Amino acid sequence: MKYFLLPLALLPATGLAEPRIAVISAFEPEWIAxxxxxxxxxxxxxxxxxxxxGTMDGQEVVLFLSGISMVNAAMTTQLALERFEIEAIVFSGIAGGVDPDLSIGDVVVAARWGNYLNTIMARETADGFAIPPWMTxxxxxxxxxxxxxxxxxSARADAPERKFWFExxxxxxxxxxxxxxxxDLPACNADGTCLSEAPQIVVGGNxxxxxxxxxxAELREWAFREFDAQVLDMESGAVAQVAWANEVPFIAFRSLSDLAGGGDGENEMGTFMSIAAGNSAGVVRAFLATLD
Incomplete structure (x- = not known):
């Protein structure tokens, strides 16, 4: 692998001119896969x-880590858009399952993403929690x-607009x-750890x-009830918003490593992360091969 350092201040604003697909992962195990x-x-x-x-499955790509959480993901995605000629953004990673009909290992390709923890912390009153009257x-x-x-x-309008979902x-x-x-998604990893159910790819939903x-478990049930969410994570909504603001096509593949507190025992991520990361990476590579 060739390696060279480009000081940020010396890079042209347009970046490298060759059109590329940005392939993003949140943290190291996903990136390695x-x-x-x-x-x-x-x-x-x-x-x-x-x-x-480099080239992956016939596509010119740029791979990078978003970093974990919303601010890191927004910063690195915007940086990539400013330094490279990005024609599409593809996110690959793990996530927590929210929809009770889904199982660990399933890969969810949501049709839209919302930033659900952008919240008002309400005042407690005698009648329950209440937000200020000028907020909704x-x-x-x-x-x-x-x-x-x-x-x-964004450049779509002269004035800001209120928007929760980013498609x-x-x-x-x-x-x-x-x-x-x-x-077909594999149900086992190289160490012989296997899922109890064959994983599936689910396209659509929130x-x-x-x-x-x-x-x-309570937050998981709330996210399913109020947002009709299938999956939750810590980065995709931020990347989706940056992609929307820059008018760049976006899609995210998220494989369930755990049930976000909905399982019977302790969190499952430590056991099934390698299967989930591998499933997401495998689907993304097959997806890239289908693109023109």
Whole structure:
């Protein structure tokens, strides 16, 4: 692998001119699973972040870690968009399952993402929790937490607009639906750890993101009830918003490593993370191969 350092201040604003697909993972195990298929890899260090360019399954790509959580994900995605010619964004990673009909190992490709932990922490009154009269929430609360839809800005309009959901690209979703019909996900990892049910690819529905690791049954039930969410994570909603603001097609593949507190015992992520990360990476590589 070639490696060279590009000081941030010396990089042109347009970045590298060759169109590429940005393939993003949240943290190292997911990233390692993806890099197995990368050819002609070159690494650039930009503002402390590693960006690896090369060819994967016939596509020119740039791979990088978003970093865990919303702020990291937004920062690194915007940095990539400013330094490379990005024609689409594909996120690969693990997540917590919210929909009771889904199982660990399933790969969810949500049609839209919302940032559900952008909240008002309400005042407790004699009649329960209440938010200030000039504020509103479109969703039922969880105790003192009321989800708020904030104003977002893009070149689409002169003034900010209120928007909670950020949609995945319809054409990319259709590619994912076609792939899901005949792609078999492995149920075991290399160490012989196996899932109790054969995993599936689920395309469509809602995902939600927020700056919290969730291992709480009550919050999981609330997210399913109020947002009709199938999956929750800590990055995809931020990347979806950045993609929307920059008018770049976006899609996220999230494989369930745990049930976000909905299981009978302790959190399952430590046991099934390798299967989930491998399943997500495998689907993303097959997905890339289907693109024109």
């Amino acid at each position: 993806l890099q197995d298929g990368l050819e002609d890899a070159e690494t650039q260090l930009i503002n402390g972040n590693r960006f690896v360019t 929430s479109d969703f039922g609360p969880l105790g003192m937490m009321f989800t708020r839809t904030e104003a977002v800005q 995945a690209d319809p054409a990319l979703l259709e590619k994912a639906r076609t792939l899901a019909t005949d792609f 995902g939600v993101s927020g700056a919290a690791f969730v291992d709480n």
